[in-house]
Amino acid sequence: MRRRHVLGAGLAIAVAGMAGSAMAQSEIKIGEINSYSLLPAFTEPYRKGWQLAVEEVNAAGGINGKKLVVISKDDGGKPADAQTAANELVSSENVAMLTGTFLSNIGLAVSDFANQKKVFFLAAEPLTDAITWSKGNRYTFRLRPSNYMQAAMLVEEAAKLPAKRWATIAPNYEYGQSAVAVFKKLMSEKRPDIQWVDEQWPPQGKIDAGPVVQAVASANPEAILNVTFGADLVKLVREGNTRGLFKGRSVVSFLTGEPEYLDPLKDETPEGWIVTGYPWYDIKTPDHDKFLKAYQAKYNDYPRLGSIVGYQTIKAAAAILAKANSTDPEKLIAATEGLSMPSPFGEITFRKIDHQSTLGAYVGKTALKDGKGVMVDSVYRKGADYLPGDAEVAKLRPKD
Template sequence: MINRGLKLGIVLCFLSIVLICGPALAAEKPAKPIKLGVLFIMSGPMGGYGKHGSQAVQLALDEINAKGGILGRKVEAIFEDDKMKPEVGVEIANKFIKKDKVDFIMGPTSSAIAVALADLALKEKKILILTQAAANSLTEAKFNPYVFSTLSNAMMHSRAGAYFMAPKGYKRWMNIGPDYAYGRESWASFSAKLKELQPDAEIVGELWPKLMEKDFTPFIQKIVETKPDAVWSSLWGNDAVNFVKQALPTGLFNNVKFAFTDGAALETLVPLGKDLPNGVFVAARYFFLSPDTAMNRNFVKSYMDRF
């Protein structure tokens, strides 16, 4: 049987531990914030995509944090400009992981960068959330368990485009798109589905200017010479703007029907303004008037009020 002295010693020892540790236990440390590393193209002629993307991220974080964060943890973001260069994007992502100790990586704009980041995400076991890059390979051949996407990929909107265009009966088709994964995969998806839906459709040419091409003159001339009925174009942002402005004096849009995969994006519509030709078909992954729901109307109002 334990004697009274030993019992008293045990009690005193326990009380000492409580007195020493109690204040530390009571003064619970605030939960560490959840950190996002966000990279987009934020400078140069394509910088509008990064500007709007970053503003949307910040708007979401402010709303989340105003409601107490996620499971009591605030959410923070670090923003970087990848300059639309894969080597810069990888360098930034490595900094996010090794120095900034982020929990997630979000972005980028270009699929060329996203493909490299998908490999890095797998290697470092770090979640990558795609919000703008749309190459099929990112959710197909290059897919891995650390890659998530919030948008439709090239196959989805290109096949939808084929369903839309096929009933219109244009037979002679050309393509003009940026010479990298997104442009190539957009055309491959569109043309395959078009031939399935419209077997008499004929492919009469493919044009592949480099991303951020400045002079579209030889490509415009080739379209004029070939005389297609319609052109599928995955040119986006400033490339689409420059192409349209350089083609307008030739009268090209009076004779050839164009379908732009990203022509309804604000980064294209706003710079073109009244220069946007009548009769072209345009699409976008998001347009602020659709869907007409309370959630979307609230988002648009919050964005306009803030920015």
């Protein structure tokens, strides 16, 4: 009896093990990392976006018949925590790839981890040019249009302004530094008559808006480049409105037309700023209509740009895995280089030379409507039209 009991228990364990093995083989896991607790205004819509994409992928048969599972971790806005999360996802969860990240310094930290451990990484949001150029590596790809791309789109409009004296305000970390550097470079090339009269570098998330506004006003610029976002942007706008900083001055601003940053400004929204953003209410294309309908049906809410980024990150990951038909990093890289796919903004392609996608952005102006900030006169700029050619990229990016 005891022997039969032991044999039975052993058989049960073996069967359970086989079932677990079969279960593992019937799904593909993706690791996802983001700053959920630090930046909920962007990351919560982002999470909703990727969850919708997971549902759609699995409803359509998954990845070559295997269920797609996303395991998500919060990096708390700390590069070291992001690398720890990445290590746990790879070593403990055995994920096929890493995705996500928001802040540029965190994106670079995970990219470095991916390069060292030879793990495929699809960076969703970090905008620094370094992630695909100076610190680019064969294991890292990026979805969102970079600082260079968005700066080039904004410079196209900013160069038409009569203003010659410019000041800049940007958060003092990788993203802000990169955005200011590339905007100044591209703007000065188009307008050699420009003078840069002041730079303000408040700490990210901790702006003391009064002294910043006072310093910029003292420099008496004719135009201002703003790179602040989130709560810092609200404080800057409020203080700037109170002190009349923006009166009679042109403002060019990265990201401000995104609903997650425009909505909190409410009736304080300054009008006429040249911005990149996401006017979801004015986009009338079949691709976007399909996404909008599905998003609103699931969440009874309108999408933010984060929703688009989260959604397309998982859609891209699924397309990569399906084409590779493998979780081997080298096969994932081969499948991604040159891969084209649909998106809510139209077809995009991951370039082979620098692993940057050609997802574009909308450029327009801020305005007030019914007591809310909106984006008007918006035009979609295709990402491919604002990227440097192969010869220039070859100088910017180390050889893999």
